[in-house]
Amino acid sequence: MKVNGNERAVPAEGTVLSLLKELGHDPQRVAVEKNGTIIPRAQFAEEKLTDADHLEVVCFVGGG
Amino acid sequence: MILTKEQLHDALVERHGTDIQAKLDKACVGIAGLGGLGSNLAIFLARLGVGHLILVDFDVVDITNLNRQHYTMKDLGIPKTLALVEQLEAINPYLTYETYTERVVPSNVERLFSGCDVVVEAFDKPDQKAMLLENLLTRLPEKPVVSGSGMAGYGSANLIKTEKRFGHVYLCGDGTSDVADGLGLMAPRVAVCSAHEGTMVLRLLIGETEP
Numbered sequence: 001m002k003v004n005g006n007e008r009a010v011p012a013e014g015t016v017l018s019l020l021k022e023l024g025h026d027p028q029r030v031a032v033e034k035n036g037t038i039i040p041r042a043q044f045a046e047e048k049l050t051d052a053d054h055l056e057v058v059c060f061v062g063g064g
Numbered sequence: 065m066i067l068t069k070e071q072l073h074d075a076l077v078e079r080h081g082t083d084i085q086a087k088l089d090k091a092c093v094g095i096a097g098l099g100g101l102g103s104n105l106a107i108f109l110a111r112l113g114v115g116h117l118i119l120v121d122f123d124v125v126d127i128t129n130l131n132r133q134h135y136t137m138k139d140l141g142i143p144k145t146l147a148l149v150e151q152l153e154a155i156n157p158y159l160t161y162e163t164y165t166e167r168v169v170p171s172n173v174e175r176l177f178s179g180c181d182v183v184v185e186a187f188d189k190p191d192q193k194a195m196l197l198e199n200l201l202t203r204l205p206e207k208p209v210v211s212g213s214g215m216a217g218y219g220s221a222n223l224i225k226t227e228k229r230f231g232h233v234y235l236c237g238d239g240t241s242d243v244a245d246g247l248g249l250m251a252p253r254v255a256v257c258s259a260h261e262g263t264m265v266l267r268l269l270i271g272e273t274e275p
Contacts, residue, residue: 029190031197033230038201041194058197058229060190061242063216063249064101 001053010049017044019055031058069158076113084270085113091269092116094180096168096196098123098144100254101212101261102186103134108262110152114269116160117152119145120176122167132251168192173199177207182268184261185211190242201230208273210264214238215257217247224253226260226275234268234275236260 001010003019011018016039020027032039033056039047049055067075077085091114095102098121109117125139125147139147145163152161164176168187177183177200185196193211200209214237215224223238237257241247264275 026190029194031194031201031230031233033201036231038198038205038230040198040202056230058213058233058235059239060193060197060211060213061216061237061240061244062188062190063214063241063243063247063254064097064099064186064188064193064212 001049001051001055003055004057010051010053014049015045016047016049016055019049020044020057023057025057025059029060031060032056066157072156072158073113080112087269087271088113088266089115091182092118092180093265093269094118094120094177094183095186096120096177096184097186097188097192098133098148099129099186099188100132100249100251101215101258102184103144103148104255104258105184105186105262105265106148106152107134107155108259109265110155110159112262112266113156113159114265116162118162118164118176118180119148120164120166120168121145122165132249132254168196170195170199170203174203178204180207182208182210182265184265185209186258186261188243197233201233206232208232208234208268210234210236210261210268212236212257212261214241215253216241216243216245216249217253218250219253221253221256224256224260226264228273228275232273234261234264236264 121144125135
């Protein structure tokens with residue numbers, strides 16, 4: 001699969017949430033798009049990933 | 065001295081050009097959060113003569129805001145919406161300023177921002193930034209969003225940039241300088257990020273869709 005344009009293996013658990021954990025991202029601080037569709041945070045734990053998926057992850061840091 | 069609406073508009077047209085000013089005159093921009101990013105941004109947009117601004121923040125001006133946010137001591141304790149509009153009226157009293165002194169939550173995103181040409185996420189807390197982006201993209205999927213992430217500290221201003229993500233989300237900042245890492249927010253770098261946001265808003269209103 002691709003994450004922000006880079007090739008990557010689908011995580012063992014195969015969900016958006018498990019991928020975010022592998023990447024070290026706090027799920028409360030990200031926005032995720034799968035194949036051009038935004039994935040709501042409430043679906044991170046159920047949303048399955050496959051080899052063909054393109055994921056875009058925007059991570060926020062604090063300050064404004 | 066108070067300029068008439070025509071005098072002030074003529075001065076804007078003289079500097080910005082007729083075609084560009086016509087686009088700015090009829091534009092509506094929403095700003096979610098009136099802190100370091102949002103207060104400076106609102107000042108920029110009022111100076112540009114953007115016709116309609118929707119300004120949303122639940123908070124009052126606090127002493128810890130004065131190091132970077134566009135408020136002064138006399139504003140302490142006053143809602144940011146009201147303290148900011150007073151300044152905007154002094155810059156251009158002929159624009160429409162719509163204020164909402166309330167928290168942005170998923171259920172009011174559409175009510176607050178559905179009429180905007182562009183929405184700017186200008187919050188402080190990263191989970192709130194993520195919440196707003198998710199809800200704008202799901203509830204108002206066609207709306208361009210300008211957002212900020214990474215402007216704390218005193219690192220090089222040259223690291224702050226504007227990136228296009230998710231098709232029509234414009235992310236301004238260095239992406240990494242986090243207040244959680246003990247970096248303070250300081251006026252110049254926050255203003256640089258705010259100016260990135262302002263420039264991207266201006267470009268979008270004119271019809272330019274690349275950062």
